[in-house]
Amino acid sequence: MKLDSSVAAVVTGGASGLGEATVRALAAQGVKVAIFDMNEEKGEAVAKDVGGVFCKCNVTSEEDVDAAFAKARAAHGQERILVNCAGTGNAIKTASRDKQTGETKHFPLDAFNAIIQINLVGTFRCIAKSAKGMLDLEPIDGERGAIVNTASVAAEDGQMGQAAYSASKGGVVGMTLPIARDLAGDGIRVNTILPGIFNTPLMQFAPPQVKDALAASVPFPKRLGNAPEYAQLALTMITNGYFNGEDVRLDGAIRMAPR
Secondary structure, three states, X not given: OOOOOOOEEEEEOOOOHHHHHHHHHHHHOOOXXXXXXXXXXXXXXXXXXXXXXXXXXXXXXXXXXXXXXHHHHHHHOOOOEEEEOOOOOOOOOOEEEOOOOOOEEEOOHHHHHHHHHHHHHHHHHHHHHHHHHHOOOOOEOOEOEEEEEEOOOHHHHOOOOOHHHHHHHXXXXXXXXXXXXXXXOOOEEEEEXXXXXXXXXXXXXXXXXXXXXXXXXXXXOOOOEOHHHHHHHHHXXXXXXXXXXXXXXXXXXXXXXXX
């Protein structure tokens, strides 16, 4: 797919981190970008920087997602590109015992479900609604659209406390090929990136010694990933017409330890 001002894109979670880097990379190619995010202040600022449009959106809400797509399409037309970066995580052991009181507890199911709803169901909701709109586009060189999802290396080697997060990201990996097969006949490609440890806004709260230890655990290069590196791979998946149905780790060859 050629990237220029004739193409519209939607990036969920586009106000910061991996999503923001992708927004900026697409806009640098002339693409008209809509940002779906909960952070209105940051989202509006990024949209202003790139000449895009901000759509406040909680991907767990059917109404929010419908309204966001309607706003984005009113501004830019039907998108040919969707990049799903909206997501979050938590860290709770499946079952544990308090060392001081001896009290036992388990992972609260509402907390487990919340992660599934955001990372997995939210991703699928945006894919389904975007792909439906893409079906009405005229194909260019046989292609109507390209979708890039964000999973995590935790989909394959999740750490202690990551049952919900790993399940949600494993679900994104697991549905990539079936969705690519569903949409192949209509000229829509679907791929997924599995980032390792990236220097995103969430990482800013970690003490320097923690970040240094994480960086040292990466085989090569011995550093955290940078958001533009994610964006570069996302653009490759979008522009390379033979890239389809793939799940690709972007992690400096790291394999996560149990903890």
